[in-house]
Amino acid sequence: MSIYAKKGTLSFPFLRLTSKSAPTAGFLSPEGGAAVTIRADGSDKNKVLITSILFCGLSHILYLKQYVKGILFALIEVIAIINIPKFVKALHGLITLGSPQPDVSIKLRDNSIFMLIDGVMALAVIFVFIAIYVISVKSALKEYKKFCDSKVFTSNRHTFSELTGKSFSLFALAPTVIMILFFVLVPLVFSALVAFTNYSAPDHIPPKNTVDWVGFQNFIDMFSGKTAWTSAFGKVALWTLAWGFLATFTCYFGGMLMAVVLHESKIKLKPVFRSIFILPYAVPSVISMLVWRNLMNGSFGTVNRTLIHLGIIKDVIPWLSDPWLAKFTCVLVNLWAGFPYFMLLVTGSMTAISRDIYEAAVVDGASKFQVFKSITLPLVIYQTTPLIIMSISHNINNFGAIFFVTGGGPTLADSTTTGAAGTDLLITWIYKLTINLLQYHYASVLAVLIFMVLAPFAIYNFRRTRAFKEGVE
Amino acid sequence: MKKLLTVFMAILLTAAFITGCGSTSTPSAPTGSSPGTSSTSTQSQKPSDSAEKIELTVWESTGGPDEFIQKAGEEFTKLHPNITIKYVNVELGDSSGKIALDGPAGVGPDVFAAPHDKIGELVSGGHIEEVSNPDYVKQNALGACIQAVTYEGKIVGYPVSAETYALFYNKALISESEVPATWEGVVEFAKKFNSGDRYGFMMDVGNGYYTILFTTANGNRLFGPTGTDTTKTYLNTPDAVNGIKFFQSMKSILNVPAADLTTSICDEAFKAGKVAMYITGPWNIKPFKDAGIDFGVAPLPSLPGQSEPASSFSGTRTMFVSAYSNHPEEAAMFAEFLMSPEMQKLRFDITEALPATDIEVDSPYVRAFTKQLDYAFPMPSIPEMSNFWNAMNSASANIWDGADVQSELDACDRAILGN
Numbered sequence A: 001m002s003i004y005a006k007k008g009t010l011s012f013p014f015l016r017l018t019s020k021s022a023p024t025a026g027f028l029s030p031e032g033g034a035a036v037t038i039r040a041d042g043s044d045k046n047k048v049l050i051t052s053i054l055f056c057g058l059s060h061i062l063y064l065k066q067y068v069k070g071i072l073f074a075l076i077e078v079i080a081i082i083n084i085p086k087f088v089k090a091l092h093g094l095i096t097l098g099s100p101q102p103d104v105s106i107k108l109r110d111n112s113i114f115m116l117i118d119g120v121m122a123l124a125v126i127f128v129f130i131a132i133y134v135i136s137v138k139s140a141l142k143e144y145k146k147f148c149d150s151k152v153f154t155s156n157r158h159t160f161s162e163l164t165g166k167s168f169s170l171f172a173l174a175p176t177v178i179m180i181l182f183f184v185l186v187p188l189v190f191s192a193l194v195a196f197t198n199y200s201a202p203d204h205i206p207p208k209n210t211v212d213w214v215g216f217q218n219f220i221d222m223f224s225g226k227t228a229w230t231s232a233f234g235k236v237a238l239w240t241l242a243w244g245f246l247a248t249f250t251c252y253f254g255g256m257l258m259a260v261v262l263h264e265s266k267i268k269l270k271p272v273f274r275s276i277f278i279l280p281y282a283v284p285s286v287i288s289m290l291v292w293r294n295l296m297n298g299s300f301g302t303v304n305r306t307l308i309h310l311g312i313i314k315d316v317i318p319w320l321s322d323p324w325l326a327k328f329t330c331v332l333v334n335l336w337a338g339f340p341y342f343m344l345l346v347t348g349s350m351t352a353i354s355r356d357i358y359e360a361a362v363v364d365g366a367s368k369f370q371v372f373k374s375i376t377l378p379l380v381i382y383q384t385t386p387l388i389i390m391s392i393s394h395n396i397n398n399f400g401a402i403f404f405v406t407g408g409g410p411t412l413a414d415s416t417t418t419g420a421a422g423t424d425l426l427i428t429w430i431y432k433l434t435i436n437l438l439q440y441h442y443a444s445v446l447a448v449l450i451f452m453v454l455a456p457f458a459i460y461n462f463r464r465t466r467a468f469k470e471g472v473e
Numbered sequence B: 001m002k003k004l005l006t007v008f009m010a011i012l013l014t015a016a017f018i019t020g021c022g023s024t025s026t027p028s029a030p031t032g033s034s035p036g037t038s039s040t041s042t043q044s045q046k047p048s049d050s051a052e053k054i055e056l057t058v059w060e061s062t063g064g065p066d067e068f069i070q071k072a073g074e075e076f077t078k079l080h081p082n083i084t085i086k087y088v089n090v091e092l093g094d095s096s097g098k099i100a101l102d103g104p105a106g107v108g109p110d111v112f113a114a115p116h117d118k119i120g121e122l123v124s125g126g127h128i129e130e131v132s133n134p135d136y137v138k139q140n141a142l143g144a145c146i147q148a149v150t151y152e153g154k155i156v157g158y159p160v161s162a163e164t165y166a167l168f169y170n171k172a173l174i175s176e177s178e179v180p181a182t183w184e185g186v187v188e189f190a191k192k193f194n195s196g197d198r199y200g201f202m203m204d205v206g207n208g209y210y211t212i213l214f215t216t217a218n219g220n221r222l223f224g225p226t227g228t229d230t231t232k233t234y235l236n237t238p239d240a241v242n243g244i245k246f247f248q249s250m251k252s253i254l255n256v257p258a259a260d261l262t263t264s265i266c267d268e269a270f271k272a273g274k275v276a277m278y279i280t281g282p283w284n285i286k287p288f289k290d291a292g293i294d295f296g297v298a299p300l301p302s303l304p305g306q307s308e309p310a311s312s313f314s315g316t317r318t319m320f321v322s323a324y325s326n327h328p329e330e331a332a333m334f335a336e337f338l339m340s341p342e343m344q345k346l347r348f349d350i351t352e353a354l355p356a357t358d359i360e361v362d363s364p365y366v367r368a369f370t371k372q373l374d375y376a377f378p379m380p381s382i383p384e385m386s387n388f389w390n391a392m393n394s395a396s397a398n399i400w401d402g403a404d405v406q407s408e409l410d411a412c413d414r415a416i417l418g419n
Helices: A002-019 A045-054 A058-062 A067-082 A084-096 A112-150 A156-164 A168-194 A217-223 A227-264 A270-282 A285-295 A302-309 A323-351 A355-363 A368-396 A399-403 A426-436 A440-464 A466-472 B002-022 B065-079 B095-105 B116-124 B134-140 B143-148 B183-193 B208-215 B238-253 B263-271 B282-290 B328-338 B341-351 B366-375 B385-400 B405-417
Strands: B054-060 B083-089 B111-115 B158-163 B166-170 B199-202 B275-280 B295-298 B313-321
Touching: A045 A058, A045 A112, A058 A067, A058 A112, A067 A084, A067 A112, A067 A156, A084 A112, A112 A168, A156 A168, A168 A440, A217 A227, A217 A440, A227 A270, A227 A323, A227 A368, A227 A426, A227 A440, A270 A323, A285 A302, A285 A323, A285 A399, A323 A368, A323 A399, A355 A368, A368 A440, A399 A426, A426 A440, A426 B385, B054 B065, B054 B328, B065 B083, B065 B328, B065 B341, B083 B328, B095 B111, B095 B116, B111 B116, B111 B328, B116 B313, B143 B158, B143 B313, B143 B366, B158 B328, B158 B341, B166 B366, B183 B199, B183 B238, B183 B275, B199 B238, B199 B263, B208 B238, B208 B385, B238 B385, B238 B405, B263 B275, B263 B282, B295 B366, B313 B328, B328 B341, B385 B405
Parallel strands: B054 B083, B054 B111, B199 B275
Antiparallel strands: B111 B313, B158 B313, B166 B275, B166 B295
């Protein structure tokens, strides 16, 4: 109904406008019923504001004589109005997520997940429309202010020149913004919303069954409710954090050790050694991890076999079958695969340290260790801190280093229920929850959690970058 | 990180689509009951031998089955000169999704191949109907295959090939006459045989696909006799618990933690000639041959207190007559023709996949698999199956490593049913 009302206000003054042919009558004293003229003293600001709010682009057409801009804005609103039934349907779907229809053939049933995605997409589109609406209102007010200042309407031609000039950035960025909206934000919101549904096997997998909103139930299950899930989550989360730090610092200091040894000692053929040490980094890590998995196999692996033959151990070491030792194995294998990167990095920053400082230290009688402790170490750490932080957040999500070595195993007492095994990180657990167990709701809870933990890392790191700092200034 | 989440999202979405396609409706009816005792002729009703030219379109996969369909088509045309067979490549896994679109559009096949666990989806979508001559299928197909193509008491497809696992034995380490027929015998043999890194028996103990066999005593079946009971998994019944307890006791002859006994490790150990007996399927026949192992295949040993081989999971490749076919009679004739002994033999010669009917083939291995198939039961296709794998894999591994059998299987039951 309100639509008709708006259309009424649109058509009526529009006709009046065409009948009148006094383009600059604007700042003459108001005549009786001169709805299409405005005063240039700023007193008609409300008139402009209200018409621009009533219908997108209306004030541009009525008062500001900017027909091109106004019609474009109006067109957008017309498109939006035409699509209102679609939006309503999508939003209704988003709220209800469909109703169970056991009597209907599966292909015709409500698919809750499609409805959820459609709903989020509709929200994004509505958001774009609202943004355009706000822009149109702001633009109208700005134009009116300009008119008050100069007493002349901006010509339509000027609108075009503005597109390539002042507003160019807006138009150039618009596709990017829309892409980000639909390819980053919509999926993010969708996956976060799944955490508030019961999307899980066996009873809530579309299209056979529908999915329902459950509020914070999944969070309650995960953090305080069902004991199996809570304890599994506690174990996995603690190990994930421990792993993030252990994996990073073993690699970092391992790499630093190799770099310092290669740099300081009088080893001949340094480049040869450096090349050898870089090899683990050069092999695709999936391959090397799978090889390590076989090497470390407790009963049949080469490592234990060799140790037994050499007489070093009598019984096999359960590298992969003891929950604690399996964690240690993961760190060890990751050290093997990850130290070359930091070795290169530290070597790079060490060569950047001025020789003068070292010479001064030697003149002062500093020992080699003192030089390392007081000069090399602080300078290198200072330079590489952002990379350490990056590396921690990378390791927290280091799927391959766990999944291909242990597959998350060995199984624990509650693995039967939760799927979380001895060395599972949150990210490998999420994988299992989605691919093997089809417990999307819990997986989504974990994803939201990882996001909340890791976002500060990313933001901190990003804000430290030069690009950001210079961008701000 | 946003990227990672997006990737996760993509996975989620893909998974959503996959499961969207994969989840089938729940078949729920007894099978094989009241088989038609009247021994009707195996040939279906003769179609009027009119000179009308008929072309039947058949969907099958590449890599063997395509060649089989083409050759079988030529043979069929010799018998029925007015009918020709047109082969179209639609892969086994795609056919059930494609028929839903192509069938109603009128460009679908007359006969198509799909795995048996798609039957629920195909029937509830209305893409297939009951076969015109169910007795023909019942008289020819193997036990597990008949059950696999039975939906709500009706036979809806024509099984052409099957798959299950059985006991492989290395002839250099154990002679054919020594191969035990009971699991106790396996333990006894292994006790004498084990030494150093040689093992009398090996299996992937952390894999529910194999360990399910220990739960099958006295006809105890996953999700009940028909595999469609959504209220009970039958994994924690006394029969299952006793069987799994025996499974746990076998660690005495294979003292290796579950985490170390993966499928690839077992495969390699058997290839290296260090294992006398190993449970695996027909997919390993060629790799083992290539590794130069002289091996034989026997049906699974029987569980304690049982006289028949233990039951195993089976899969069945099935030909269906499309409900959209314009020549359903001729299509049914061709599907039956594919189950005839000559065609089953031809199929085996081309694809080396296990036949779905009881025929003599020239392979020392197939006999054992065929025998095992008589005792196997079709892998259930109800949605609860998606929870089965993780729960049963973990429970098996835990039990092997010493966990309490009853409580693990109870947890398994709860996890699968989603309680």
